[in-house]
Amino acid sequence: MMNIAIIGVGLIGGSVAMKLKEKKFCDQVFGVDKSDANLTKALQIGFIDQKATLEEALEKCKVIILTAPVDAIITLAPKLLDLVKDQVIIDMGSTKLNILQLISEHPNRGRYVAAHPMAGTEYSGPEAALPNLFKDKMMVYVEAFKSDEDAFELTDSITEQLEMRTSFMTAEEHDTHTAYVSHISHLTSFALALTVLEKEKSQGRIFELAGSGFESTVRLAKSSPDMWTPIFKQNRVNVLEVLEENIKQLQALKDAIQDENYTQLHKLIKKSNKIKRIIK
Amino acid sequence: MMNIAIIGVGLIGGSVAMKLKEKKFCDQVFGVDKSDANLTKALQIGFIDQKATLEEALEKCKVIILTAPVDAIITLAPKLLDLVKDQVIIDMGSTKLNILQLISEHPNRGRYVAAHPMAGTEYSGPEAALPNLFKDKMMVYVEAFKSDEDAFELTDSITEQLEMRTSFMTAEEHDTHTAYVSHISHLTSFALALTVLEKEKSQGRIFELAGSGFESTVRLAKSSPDMWTPIFKQNRVNVLEVLEENIKQLQALKDAIQDENYTQLHKLIKKSNKIKRIIK
Numbered sequence: 001m002m003n004i005a006i007i008g009v010g011l012i013g014g015s016v017a018m019k020l021k022e023k024k025f026c027d028q029v030f031g032v033d034k035s036d037a038n039l040t041k042a043l044q045i046g047f048i049d050q051k052a053t054l055e056e057a058l059e060k061c062k063v064i065i066l067t068a069p070v071d072a073i074i075t076l077a078p079k080l081l082d083l084v085k086d087q088v089i090i091d092m093g094s095t096k097l098n099i100l101q102l103i104s105e106h107p108n109r110g111r112y113v114a115a116h117p118m119a120g121t122e123y124s125g126p127e128a129a130l131p132n133l134f135k136d137k138m139m140v141y142v143e144a145f146k147s148d149e150d151a152f153e154l155t156d157s158i159t160e161q162l163e164m165r166t167s168f169m170t171a172e173e174h175d176t177h178t179a180y181v182s183h184i185s186h187l188t189s190f191a192l193a194l195t196v197l198e199k200e201k202s203q204g205r206i207f208e209l210a211g212s213g214f215e216s217t218v219r220l221a222k223s224s225p226d227m228w229t230p231i232f233k234q235n236r237v238n239v240l241e242v243l244e245e246n247i248k249q250l251q252a253l254k255d256a257i258q259d260e261n262y263t264q265l266h267k268l269i270k271k272s273n274k275i276k277r278i279i280k
Numbered sequence: 281m282m283n284i285a286i287i288g289v290g291l292i293g294g295s296v297a298m299k300l301k302e303k304k305f306c307d308q309v310f311g312v313d314k315s316d317a318n319l320t321k322a323l324q325i326g327f328i329d330q331k332a333t334l335e336e337a338l339e340k341c342k343v344i345i346l347t348a349p350v351d352a353i354i355t356l357a358p359k360l361l362d363l364v365k366d367q368v369i370i371d372m373g374s375t376k377l378n379i380l381q382l383i384s385e386h387p388n389r390g391r392y393v394a395a396h397p398m399a400g401t402e403y404s405g406p407e408a409a410l411p412n413l414f415k416d417k418m419m420v421y422v423e424a425f426k427s428d429e430d431a432f433e434l435t436d437s438i439t440e441q442l443e444m445r446t447s448f449m450t451a452e453e454h455d456t457h458t459a460y461v462s463h464i465s466h467l468t469s470f471a472l473a474l475t476v477l478e479k480e481k482s483q484g485r486i487f488e489l490a491g492s493g494f495e496s497t498v499r500l501a502k503s504s505p506d507m508w509t510p511i512f513k514q515n516r517v518n519v520l521e522v523l524e525e526n527i528k529q530l531q532a533l534k535d536a537i538q539d540e541n542y543t544q545l546h547k548l549i550k551k552s553n554k555i556k557r558i559i560k
Contacts, residue, residue, distance in 0.1 A: 118491045138489060167488055180479050181490040185497040188468050191529040193552035198525065199460050207558045208447055209418060210461040211398045215559045216496050217465040222556050225549035232537050232545060242475065243534045247527060249471040249478075254523045257516055262509050269505035272473035276502050278487045279495045 005030040005057035008068030009042040014129025017047040023161045041126040066091045071230035081108045088151040095234035096142040097171040110148035113155040116140045124224040134162040142174045179238035193221035285310040285337035288348030289322040294409025297327040303441045321406040346371045351510035361388045368431040375514035376422045377451040390428035393435040396420045404504040414442040422454045459518035473501035
């Protein structure tokens with residue numbers, strides 16, 4: 001048994017802590033967060049046992065789990081690696097290339113495990129945490145071969161407690177793939193929300209007709225700007241590529257409608273239906 | 281008690297028939313469809329009692345419910361109005377301005393009720409029908425004042441059987457509002473599916489990381505091209521307007537990332553969060 005520290009006590013950190021406590025995988029959970037209000041909430045909810053500083057966390061815990069926004073991880077990771085001894089630092093952030101390049105030559109690189117749990121909701125903060133958030137979802141290990149074997153094994157035993165499947169990728173693959181199947185979905189939702197909110201100003205009443213289709217495509221627009229702005233910053237090149245492609249595809253649909261080329265429009269929609277192959 | 285005809289035995293028509301049968305609101309349900317295979321399926325599922333031609337439907341039924349694609353409704357409606365006596369024709373299509381302009385001077389206009397049930401799924405065909413599809417959803421009556429009082433009352437009693445809420449609009453309002461809260465959601469999903477399917481060709485493996493967020497924003501891309509192409513055709517002007525606005529908003533997000541203006545990006549995301557006001 002051992003102590004665990006959660007750096008960033010929000011949706012992801014809280015959900016990890018809840019599950020590890022439920023499974024009695026650890027003794028005490030220490031919470032570190034720049035927001036004292038969030039730490040107090042996390043204590044009240046009960047998924048942490050103590051508030052701590054980063055230094056206290058390193059001193060008292062075997063595992064340090066980074067679940068802060070990715071820009072905070074980029075700042076914290078080198079500091080933690082400077083101080084680390086036999087502890088394991090697990091980075092659960094949504095982007096990996098920049099951070100792994102930054103620490104690639106660090107003498108303690110082996111203590112760092114880059115693992116991205118592909119799970120979430122549109123809500124954020126300690127109240128959003130759910131003990132079964134990760135069940136049957138994918139944990140992506142990035143550059144796992146650069147972690148010490150014991151550090152990787154300990155991380156993998158946590159993944160097992162979270163009841164997740166696993167996958168291995170390079171940092172480049174990871175950041176490209178997440179741009180296409182996670183980051184872009186958030187951008188299209190933000191854009192859709194802005195589009196309709198803009199129209200409401202002149203038209204009113206417009207949301208009276210909003211049904212489940214609209215709700216489904218727009219729900220990610222409730223996601224936190226504090227979490228997502230750093231993700232787009234860290235994954236800028238890939239995100240710009242996918243945004244450009246997405247605008248091109250929207251433009252192609254628009255051109256078909258503009259030109260009243262309904263054969264072409266039908267063809268594009270039918271082509272998009274191939275997504276049935278992927279999602280049930 | 282009376283007979284009812286369903287013209288177009290798919291998701292919407294089947295769901296209406298199932299509920300009316302469950303509530304014992306009608307004697308027999310007659311199904312009319314250009315696809316004999318769909319009629320056979322509808323008979324097997326049991327939401328229609330007989331296959332029929334349009335003429336038989338008019339002869340034997342008090343209520344004719346149009347749930348075919350909107351281009352088929354545009355073709356059928358004037359023919360039905362030429363032949364109608366005291367029957368009621370209920371148009372449940374997703375666009376209203378063109379069809380209502382087309383029949384506005386017809387001597388039998390009063391027998392026509394334009395009602396759009398704001399409900400659906402990404403699936404189509406008789407197998408997709410669900411008896412509780414409409415429960416607590418909105419039935420939008422369009423230009424209800426142009427329908428005969430008895431025709432409207434009979435339609436409203438069906439709406440009641442379907443357990444729906446109601447709203448009244450002009451045809452212009454209806455077509456603008458649906459462009460913004462229904463039609464555009466489908467277009468953004470089609471574009472997103474096309475974007476990611478395109479990338480898969482060169483990248484492979486990309487869907488391994490697809491989670492619930494991606495699924496939510498892309499699920500409408502499973503929708504039928506036969507149903508949706510005519511909707512975009514009939515609502516072309518509004519759809520082009522909203523597509524243009526949506527591309528503008530995506531471009532604004534892209535510009536902020538391109539220019540590394542993360543203050544602006546944060547501001548846009550925060551603004552889009554106002555959608556919380558609308559969807560729970």
